[in-house]
Amino acid sequence: MADPTRLLIVDDNEDILSTFYEFFNSMGYEVKTAVDGFVALKLLRDKSLFFDCLITDLVMPNISGVGLISIVKKEFSHLKIVAITGYGDHPGALASEAQADVVLFKPIDLFKIEDTVASLLSNDNKNPKE
Amino acid sequence: MSTPLIGVSKSMLKIKELINHVANTCLNVLITGETGVGKEVVAECLYLESTRASQNFVKINCAALPETLLESELYGYEKGAFTGAHKKRPGKFQTADKGVLFLDEIGDMPLSLQSKMLHVLQSGEFSPLGSDQDFKTDVWVIAATNHNLEESIRQKTFREDLYYRLNIIKIDIPPLRQRKEDIPSLIEYYFRLYKTEYPNNMGSKPDAETLVRLCNYSWPGNVRQLQNCIKKQMVVNSWEKIFEELTNDHPDGTFENVSDSAPRFSASLLHNVANNDRMSIISEFVDLSTSSEKLFEDISLKKIKKLASDKVEKEVITFVLEKLGWNRSKAAKILKISYKTLLYKMSEFKVSPPVK
Ligand SMILES: Nc1ncnc2c1ncn2[C@@H]1O[C@H](COP(=O)(O)OP(=O)(O)OP(=O)(O)O)[C@@H](O)[C@H]1O
Numbered sequence A: 001m002a003d004p005t006r007l008l009i010v011d012d013n014e015d016i017l018s019t020f021y022e023f024f025n026s027m028g029y030e031v032k033t034a035v036d037g038f039v040a041l042k043l044l045r046d047k048s049l050f051f052d053c054l055i056t057d058l059v060m061p062n063i064s065g066v067g068l069i070s071i072v073k074k075e076f077s078h079l080k081i082v083a084i085t086g087y088g089d090h091p092g093a094l095a096s097e098a099q100a101d102v103v104l105f106k107p108i109d110l111f112k113i114e115d116t117v118a119s120l121l122s123n124d125n126k127n128p129k130e
Numbered sequence B: 001m002s003t004p005l006i007g008v009s010k011s012m013l014k015i016k017e018l019i020n021h022v023a024n025t026c027l028n029v030l031i032t033g034e035t036g037v038g039k040e041v042v043a044e045c046l047y048l049e050s051t052r053a054s055q056n057f058v059k060i061n062c063a064a065l066p067e068t069l070l071e072s073e074l075y076g077y078e079k080g081a082f083t084g085a086h087k088k089r090p091g092k093f094q095t096a097d098k099g100v101l102f103l104d105e106i107g108d109m110p111l112s113l114q115s116k117m118l119h120v121l122q123s124g125e126f127s128p129l130g131s132d133q134d135f136k137t138d139v140w141v142i143a144a145t146n147h148n149l150e151e152s153i154r155q156k157t158f159r160e161d162l163y164y165r166l167n168i169i170k171i172d173i174p175p176l177r178q179r180k181e182d183i184p185s186l187i188e189y190y191f192r193l194y195k196t197e198y199p200n201n202m203g204s205k206p207d208a209e210t211l212v213r214l215c216n217y218s219w220p221g222n223v224r225q226l227q228n229c230i231k232k233q234m235v236v237n238s239w240e241k242i243f244e245e246l247t248n249d250h251p252d253g254t255f256e257n258v259s260d261s262a263p264r265f266s267a268s269l270l271h272n273v274a275n276n277d278r279m280s281i282i283s284e285f286v287d288l289s290t291s292s293e294k295l296f297e298d299i300s301l302k303k304i305k306k307l308a309s310d311k312v313e314k315e316v317i318t319f320v321l322e323k324l325g326w327n328r329s330k331a332a333k334i335l336k337i338s339y340k341t342l343l344y345k346m347s348e349f350k351v352s353p354p355v356k
């Protein structure tokens, strides 16, 4: 069987974070979580960890989701990025500018997010060499 | 000379770690915190740790200039752009190219200039006043404010879109009263600094009791105010006078009453002071500003033992030699080591008699 997909989920709301964790875990993903972009960046820079996809909230202290996306695009460009925002248009627009693969607006159905992740990663498998 | 970022509190160590992780990203940074907490010090640290450290650090204070002057300072102007523009002049966006542009007091920037700023940050292009040409600019923007910008957005004095564009990385520096553990090391640092700057000043350092009082003061002016107190103490050499002035000149400052507020608190403060001594001893041999993972890699008791004993040995050897007019064979006898060992250690620690 293929290795489970490794997700990094970032949100400064701990309730949302644990809901996401439970959900994706039960769907067979391997999940790590972080409460802001700074904690996430430290996980990403930890050489013993690997991720396939980043799901991140946008408005967060220390390093925002937009900041995290920009850094990931430069330093970990293989990662697929799903941005989720509940703060109106501005952060969402900045996330697109930073080249998130998909930007979703809250409130949003968990199954919808899972669909998005699955199709992002399967697209990737269809053209393994770009 | 730039100021090092002094502090051993949890929040300060976290800020140092954050600086470490983002200094090379060139992403817009917003630094917030009350007056005097060290926003400019943090901005300089970011710059010095970045790959732009060899380029310009250009600062502009958005609160200090009237609107039209601020605009021409930022973007520059062509000859004849307005009455008095006799000569073309480059703006800060141009002088900061490839380097850092520090937008201080950004919360005070007039609304009318905020839209132009937003446009420049979006496009990376600007045009000087009186010019119809667009210039590319590659600046790393670091902004600072002591305003609560979320509140300013509600009051409609700050643009929400500009806020989100600046707020990519947010460094919030807590007031000094929320990180009392930093007070002893700041005092230590500034005493040493002023002592070297003015070696004739006689002001004495606080004793334990005074230190507790200093730690229990609320410091409405934060580090700047503490720094001024130390400067004064160097001259007047009376902590009582300093406390009197704090009470009289700063009606918004308060002393937490240690005896009222449960003895447990003052005990924990003294514990903090002790803990702080510990941190300052450790910091002599280990770089505490790195991330905790890296830190734990660096800490080796064997290595530290060597560094510590070298440091003490060097001082003792120098002390004895000075007392003996640099008579090395006498010194070796007193130190109970062989003459050869003494010579070896002198060269290892670079101990040599003063040149006459
Ligand atoms: N962590 C620190 N270590 C050493 N010096 C500090 C530290 N924080 C502040 N200072 C000193 O305190 C003074 C005030 O700092 P700074 O000018 O950076 O404050 P600020 O937050 O920009 O204040 P303002 O809002 O009034 O502009 C400076 O002289 C600075 O060198």
Ligand SMILES: [Mg+2]
Pocket (backbone or CB within 6 Å): B039, B040, B104
């Ligand atoms: Mg300042």
